Amino acid sequence: MRLLGLLTGLIICQQAICQDFQIIGDKYTFLAMENKSEGKIYVSFVISPTGQIYDDSVKAINSIDGLETIALESVRKAPDWKAPKNPTRPDGTTKFVLPVIFTLKQLTNKDWSEFHKIKGKRNFDNENLNEAILDLIKSIKLNKKNGEAYYILGQAFSRQNNSDDAKENFELARKYGFDGN
Missing domain, CATH: 3.30.2420 (TolA/TonB C-terminal domain)
Known part of the structure; x- marks a missing residue:
């Protein structure tokens, strides 16, 4: 702008x-x-x-x-x-x-990362887990330190009973300063 x-x-x-x-x-x-x-x-x-x-x-x-x-x-x-x-x-x-x-x-990778994180959260909230996972992965590719995106991704994997990927993403969320609160 x-x-x-x-x-x-x-x-x-x-x-x-x-x-x-x-x-x-x-x-x-x-x-x-x-x-x-x-x-x-x-x-x-x-x-x-x-x-x-x-x-x-x-x-x-x-x-x-x-x-x-x-x-x-x-x-x-x-x-x-x-x-x-x-x-x-x-x-x-x-x-x-x-x-x-x-x-x-004019938008940065961080802006697009935030966009995909919000979109992924919406899909997660609407139980569209596969779409949520795809959006959250896009978010993380654009901003590797997006702790909240890792956390939501961990939640999505957890709902799919994929405990290994869930655990890995929860650990990355904590590493990048997001604990879910």
């Missing part, structure tokens, strides 16, 4: 519906990654005569699979602008519309 800064916070979601809009890293939502969505979110906002962005003026003009949430937060967290030399409004403020560009190529 290109803009004046990156979102540093995370939106905390509950259950599978909200997971669609869970933010991966600070760049994409789960749903946008799953749909391979790319594009521009246009954000309008007003800048004060001193260069501050009025928080309540920040609005998304369009939406793509929850990416507007990230675009809005990026604008809200952007540093102050230089005071406009030629304000567009009588009160000295200036309205802007800015595109925030989202591309899948």
Whole structure:
């Protein structure tokens, strides 16, 4: 995502519906990654005569699979602008519309690892154990130190009564700092 800064916070979601809009890293939502969505979110906002962005003026003009949430937060967290030399409004403020560009190529292996871990957890929760195992293996290939992915993989193998693979993955989860709590 290109803009004046990156979102540093995370939106905390509950259950599978909200997971669609869970933010991966600070760049994409789960749903946008799953749909391979790319594009521009246009954000309008007003800048004060001193260069501050009025928080309540920040609005998304369009939406793509929850990416507007990230675009809005990026604008809200952007540093102050230089005071406009030629304000567009009588009160000295200036309205802007800015595109925030989202591309899948901006995502890192760690982002994709997180995506596959979440997808694997969903499949595990829905008893799709073979699909869960495939997603979790993809997650681990992209981030070998993903302790939580090893743990969920261990659970999936355990449910399949594959105790050797379950034990091996639980040990790797602990090695990488995840104990299941």
